[in-house]
Amino acid sequence: MPIEEFTKEDLKNAALVDVRTPEEYLAGHMEDAINIDWYDSDFISKFSELPKNKSVYIYCKKGGRSAEAARVLDSIGYTVIDLLGGYDVLEAQNKN
Numbered sequence: 359m360p361i362e363e364f365t366k367e368d369l370k371n372a373a374l375v376d377v378r379t380p381e382e383y384l385a386g387h388m389e390d391a392i393n394i395d396w397y398d399s400d401f402i403s404k405f406s407e408l409p410k411n412k413s414v415y416i417y418c419k420k421g422g423r424s425a426e427a428a429r430v431l432d433s434i435g436y437t438v439i440d441l442l443g444g445y446d447v448l449e450a451q452n453k454n
Contacts, residue, residue: 359415359439359440359441359442360441360442360443360447361417361441361442361443361444361445361447361448362443362447362448362451364388364415364441366389366390368415368439369390369415371412371413372412372413372414372415372439373392373408373412373413373414373415374388374390374391374392374415374416374417375391375392375393375394375408375414375415375416375417376388376391376392376393376394376416376417376418376445377394377395377396377401377416377417377418377423377424377427378393378395378396378418378419378423378445379395379397380393380395382419382445386445386449387445388417388445388448391417396418396423396424396426396427401427401430402430402431402434405431405434405436408436410435410436410437412437413437413438413439414431414436414437414438414439415438415439415441416428416431416438416439416440416441417440417441417444417445418444418445419444419445419446420443420444420446421440421442421443421444424440424441424444425440428440
């Protein structure tokens with residue numbers, strides 16, 4: 359799903375996860391996003407707090423990390439929607 363099509367309505371039965379580093383997250387993130395760093399050694403265990411019966415929307419800076427994370431999370435039973443384009447797309451939109 360393109361990141362610019364994401365709306366708050368999508369979060370009715372879902373979680374929004376930013377898989378960037380804490381430093382990137384603190385520099386700016388989507389409203390209501392929680393930060394679970396893809397590079398963290400316990401990335402998968404941090405997801406145990408999120409129920410598998412909810413969808414998980416994920417994003418990163420450009421789309422590489424979130425695509426990798428989506429593959430991993432899908433393989434362990436999560437319903438994952440990767441927000442394509444990443445946070446950079448939103449930042450570019452906000453500048454215009």
